[in-house]
Amino acid sequence: MSNTASTLSSADRAAPHLISAAAPPSLRLMLALEDFEAPARRYIPRPIYGYVSGGVERNVTLNWNRSVFDDLALVPRMLINVSQRSQKTQLFGRSYDSPFGISPMGGTSLAAFQGDLALATAAATRNIPMILSGASLTPLETVRQAAPNHTWFQAYLPGETQAITELVERVAIAGYDTLVLTVDIPVGSNRENNVRNGYNAPLRPNLRLALQCLARPSWLIGTALRTYFTQGMPHFENMGKRTPLVSSTAVRERANRDHLNWEHVALMRRLWKGKLVIKGILDKRDAVIAREHGCDGIIVSNHGGRQLDSASSPLRVLPGIVAAAGDMTVMMDSGIRRGTDALKALALGAKFVFVGRPMLYAAAVAGETGVRHAIRLLHYEIDRDMAMLGANSISEISREMLMDARGLDTYGLR
Numbered sequence: 001m002s003n004t005a006s007t008l009s010s011a012d013r014a015a016p017h018l019i020s021a022a023a024p025p026s027l028r029l030m031l032a033l034e035d036f037e038a039p040a041r042r043y044i045p046r047p048i049y050g051y052v053s054g055g056v057e058r059n060v061t062l063n064w065n066r067s068v069f070d071d072l073a074l075v076p077r078m079l080i081n082v083s084q085r086s087q088k089t090q091l092f093g094r095s096y097d098s099p100f101g102i103s104p105m106g107g108t109s110l111a112a113f114q115g116d117l118a119l120a121t122a123a124a125t126r127n128i129p130m131i132l133s134g135a136s137l138t139p140l141e142t143v144r145q146a147a148p149n150h151t152w153f154q155a156y157l158p159g160e161t162q163a164i165t166e167l168v169e170r171v172a173i174a175g176y177d178t179l180v181l182t183v184d185i186p187v188g189s190n191r192e193n194n195v196r197n198g199y200n201a202p203l204r205p206n207l208r209l210a211l212q213c214l215a216r217p218s219w220l221i222g223t224a225l226r227t228y229f230t231q232g233m234p235h236f237e238n239m240g241k242r243t244p245l246v247s248s249t250a251v252r253e254r255a256n257r258d259h260l261n262w263e264h265v266a267l268m269r270r271l272w273k274g275k276l277v278i279k280g281i282l283d284k285r286d287a288v289i290a291r292e293h294g295c296d297g298i299i300v301s302n303h304g305g306r307q308l309d310s311a312s313s314p315l316r317v318l319p320g321i322v323a324a325a326g327d328m329t330v331m332m333d334s335g336i337r338r339g340t341d342a343l344k345a346l347a348l349g350a351k352f353v354f355v356g357r358p359m360l361y362a363a364a365v366a367g368e369t370g371v372r373h374a375i376r377l378l379h380y381e382i383d384r385d386m387a388m389l390g391a392n393s394i395s396e397i398s399r400e401m402l403m404d405a406r407g408l409d410t411y412g413l414r
């Protein structure tokens with residue numbers, strides 16, 4: 001990755017104290033992705049932090065997304081020469097430096113100054129993909145220009161031919177080669193925490209919100225006012241009509257999402273010449289239908305536990321989906337925080353994984369530099385873990401390395 005790291009021996013390059021020492025002073029104690037959350041909570045106003053961190057209803061799915069990884073134990077092999085190990089991964093005709101990318105997240109520029117650009121440029125510098133959200137506050141053309149080879153676009157679409165046709169054309173003209181359609185949001189989910197904290201999209205200006213923002217002066221100056229004075233009022237730029245971020249009356253376009261169905265996927269497949277990916281699949285029958293519709297890939301995801309509470313963790317359904325998907329690329333997100341999490345998902349057959357919240361916390365805390373550091377942390381966790389597992393390449397990560405942590409046989413592994 002950096003020159004310093006690449007001149008180190010393969011045994012030393014993942015040493016945690018060296019990675020820490022290479023970071024800017026303010027990030028030296030950010031030793032794992034989880035470490036970005038506490039400073040982000042102190043930086044971001046309460047309703048916005050609640051929007052980012054929160055799940056839905058009782059947070060059953062949100063909690064499973066983490067605990068499910070602990071159900072699996074790793075079984076390493078010894079005395080294998082791993083000095084030539086590499087985690088480079090081929091995906092859709094490109095070679096990435098790591099087997100993970102950044103999940104699409106709407107409204108990132110609310111939490112971090114120019115959040116979409118910080119995430120996209122950091123991803124490009126570290127040679128991993130970043131998916132720009134359809135609910136983002138930066139025009140999709142601007143982000144693609146800033147990181148032309150590493151940015152994918154994620155669409156939220158109504159079940160309407162005209163809206164779909166217009167968006168697909170716009171995304172193609174902007175030069176994107178990978179289009180992701182998120183399908184787990186036929187209706188808005190029951191995010192009670194947003195109501196309790198006073199979060200809305202658009203934000204409704206009122207005294208409570210003003211006081212909540214005043215309680216976070218660094219954010220107020222470093223993100224909100226800086227954005228306002230450099231760019232004016234942000235708008236939702238990539239989803240139907242432009243809607244301002246703050247307004248007492250405006251309503252974001254969400255109509256007719258519950259009409260969306262496979263006929264619209266067929267339409268998109270006819271219109272879109274690039275790679276088409278469906279995000280939010282949890283049932284293997286849907287994976288089969290996606291493949292039959294000519295989709296290039298799916299992201300097995302429960303939206304980070306933000307949609308249907310009690311929806312299964314992607315990891316639990318992954319083996320069945322991989323078996324049903326044939327040659328279609330299967331990727332996964334929701335709950336990945338550690339190198340071992342990523343490797344467990346890859347061992348169960350995912351080709352690639354994505355990480356959401358921690359990357360946004362890193363952007364809030366330290367902008368592009370923070371995201372670059374977060375990516376490096378996860379990259380070197382994977383490097384270290386591969387060495388200790390006895391793997392020289394991602395293709396060597398297999399189910400043989402896993403067993404049920406409690407000695408049960410939930411995954412049919414041993």
Ligand SMILES: Cc1cc2nc3c(=O)[nH]c(=O)nc-3n(C[C@H](O)[C@H](O)[C@H](O)COP(=O)(O)O)c2cc1C
Nearest residue numbers: 052103104105106133182303304334335355356357
């Ligand atoms: C603040 C926030 C905004 C999100 N916005 C979107 C979005 O616009 N489109 C989408 O497909 N998924 C969205 N997601 C879901 C993520 O793409 C991803 O599935 C999830 O965050 C992964 O789980 P993780 O945060 O535990 O890594 C959002 C998640 C968060 C935390």
